[in-house]
Amino acid sequence: MAAGSTYTPIATTTLSSNQSSVTFNSLSGYTDLIIVSNSKNNTGSNYYLTAQFNSDTGSNYSSTRFQGDGSAAASTRYTNATEAKIGYTYTTDFTLGIFQIQNYSNSTTYKTCLSRSNNASQIVMAIVSTWRNTNAITSIDLKMEASAQIVAGSTFTLYGILAA
Amino acid sequence: MAIKRTSSNSLVNATKMSTGFSSAAIPNSPTIGSATAISDVAATVAYTAAVLGANGVTFTATSSPSSITGTGSSPITVTGLTASTSYTFSVTAGNANGTSAASSASNSITTSDLPTSYESIATVTVGSGGSSTVSFTSIPQTYKHLQIRAFARNTSTGNDVFSLLRFNGSSASAYATHYLIGTGSATASGFNGPSVTDMFSIVTWGSGSSMNSNVFSAGIIDILDYTSTTKNKTVRTLTGVDGNGMGQIDLTSGLWLASPVAVTQIDLLVQSNNYAEYSSFALYGIKGA
Numbered sequence: 226m227a228a229g230s231t232y233t234p235i236a237t238t239t240l241s242s243n244q245s246s247v248t249f250n251s252l253s254g255y256t257d258l259i260i261v262s263n264s265k266n267n268t269g270s271n272y273y274l275t276a277q278f279n280s281d282t283g284s285n286y287s288s289t290r291f292q293g294d295g296s297a298a299a300s301t302r303y304t305n306a307t308e309a310k311i312g313y314t315y316t317t318d319f320t321l322g323i324f325q326i327q328n329y330s331n332s333t334t335y336k337t338c339l340s341r342s343n344n345a346s347q348i349v350m351a352i353v354s355t356w357r358n359t360n361a362i363t364s365i366d367l368k369m370e371a372s373a374q375i376v377a378g379s380t381f382t383l384y385g386i387l388a389a
Numbered sequence: 390m391a392i393k394r395t396s397s398n399s400l401v402n403a404t405k406m407s408t409g410f411s412s413a414a415i416p417n418s419p420t421i422g423s424a425t426a427i428s429d430v431a432a433t434v435a436y437t438a439a440v441l442g443a444n445g446v447t448f449t450a451t452s453s454p455s456s457i458t459g460t461g462s463s464p465i466t467v468t469g470l471t472a473s474t475s476y477t478f479s480v481t482a483g484n485a486n487g488t489s490a491a492s493s494a495s496n497s498i499t500t501s502d503l504p505t506s507y508e509s510i511a512t513v514t515v516g517s518g519g520s521s522t523v524s525f526t527s528i529p530q531t532y533k534h535l536q537i538r539a540f541a542r543n544t545s546t547g548n549d550v551f552s553l554l555r556f557n558g559s560s561a562s563a564y565a566t567h568y569l570i571g572t573g574s575a576t577a578s579g580f581n582g583p584s585v586t587d588m589f590s591i592v593t594w595g596s597g598s599s600m601n602s603n604v605f606s607a608g609i610i611d612i613l614d615y616t617s618t619t620k621n622k623t624v625r626t627l628t629g630v631d632g633n634g635m636g637q638i639d640l641t642s643g644l645w646l647a648s649p650v651a652v653t654q655i656d657l658l659v660q661s662n663n664y665a666e667y668s669s670f671a672l673y674g675i676k677g678a
Contacts (some may be wrong), residue, residue, distance in 0.1 A: 229508060229509045230502065230504070230505040230507070230508050230509075231505065231507060231508065231509050231673070232505055232506075232507035233505075234503075256512075256538075256671060257538055257671075287631050287632070287633035287634070287636075288631060289571060289572075289573045289629065289631045289636050289637060289638050290571065290638060291569070291570075291571025291576050291638050292571075298569075298571075298576040299571075299576060300571030300572055300573055300574060300575055300576045300638070301573065301574075302573030302574065302631075302634070302636075304633050304634050305633065325538075325607065325609065327538060327540045327607045328540040328605070328607075328669060331667070333603075333667055334540075334603050334604070334605050334667055335601070335603040335604050335605070337540065337604070337605055337606065337607040337629075337630065337631070338607065339607050339608075339609065339627055339628070339629055339638075341627065351571070351627060351629070351638050351640065352629075352638060353606075353607065353628075353629025353630060353631045353636065353637075353638045354631055355604055355630075355631040355632065355633065355636075357601070357603075357633060359603060386507075386509075386538070386671075386673070387509060388509050388512040388538075388669075388671035388673075389509040389510060389511050389512050389671070
């Protein structure tokens with residue numbers, strides 16, 4: 226078996242001001258992508274951090290999540306959505322997220338993503354999302370729900386993993 | 390180079406003359422030697438001091454680009470470079486009176502890639518005939534942990550089916566799994582054990598179900614401390630599939646209860662069915678310090 230080094234940092238963004246979105250492109254050359262985020266939103270409410278691929282704003286996404294908030298566990302499904310759910314964000318403190326986009330460049334299957342979202346004072350969550358499109362993913366737009374903004378200081382790092 | 394007229398009206402190299410006989414002189418330029426990349430952030434730079442310029446002199450190597458410097462005797466080590474970047478170097482000689490002109494530029498070197506602790510070992514992609522088992526054999530024992538990243542579907546006529554995980558080809562009753570499932574409307578937790586013939590790992594859905602055939606599940610399996618001969622092996626999985634109205638998200642925690650041995654082989658199986666075409670499984674190794 227031949228081994229090759231991978232888990233390559235591709236890009237990092239740290240917001241210097243509130244932004245409505247963060248975009249990653251130039252994604253080619255890997256098998257899987259991973260985005261590690263540390264973010265919160267600028268509203269008084271709790272919102273999902275979401276992803277759209279290849280600028281597709283159609284109702285072509287769906288997600289299933291489960292979560293524990295310290296008192297109960299629950300599971301929720303979102304169908305025919307206009308974005309993939311990544312994780313829950315708050316205004317009081319930052320939420321850590323790891324978003325895994327597997328086999329993102331194949332042109333045969335829909336794309337499946339896994340994410341973990343952790344906010345020690347609020348919630349622990351896991352989500353699976355599907356983009357119903359067989360095209361290779363060439364760009365990723367990260368946004369908050371409901372036009373909320375991503376606050377200054379939020380960080381997003383994109384990694385690529387290349388299988389042997 | 391400074392030129393001065395002597396009492397005998399002959400012209401001499403003032404710098405060279407004073408270097409040899411006066412403490413007020415600036416040293417001559419060194420002669421550049423070979424530059425060599427020695428890591429992702431460092432290189433060595435060899436030089437030869439001028440005959441009349443070596444005593445009491447500090448030699449400095451400077452990179453181009455970025456003007457990163459190192460000092461010392463030949464070869465000088467320059468650190469703080471950037472991984473995967475090309476550099477040339479020049480060397481100067483300096484003393485209390487000043488600094489020489491720079492040597493000519495060295496050969497170009499390129500620092501090595503940033504080191505990583507995460508390495509790809511092998512990948513299995515299922516062909517058109519499907520496959521009942523995916524195996525990784527002769528797994529290198531040079532890592533601390535293993536990770537399998539899976540993208541899969543099965544050929545059953547049913548809905549969700551866990552993949553089964555076994556180590557070292559053993560189907561002895563020595564496995565156990567706790568799992569947590571979110572169905573989109575409810576959560577459930579279960580236990581498969583205490584001594585069964587395999588662990589649960591990634592979830593897959595069947596081609597015969599009503600889920601669109603383009604939907605594949607994703608799974609990440611972490612196998613911790615797999616070379617230990619003193620601990621039972623623990624496994625965790627994050628896995629899920631979403632078919633826009635059906636699917637699930639799962640966490641599993643598995644244990645191999647057999648007498649502790651290193652994991653040298655991993656088998657993934659679909660319960661009574663095959664993995665479908667385009668299913669892929671990639672094995673990675675994670676190094677320890």
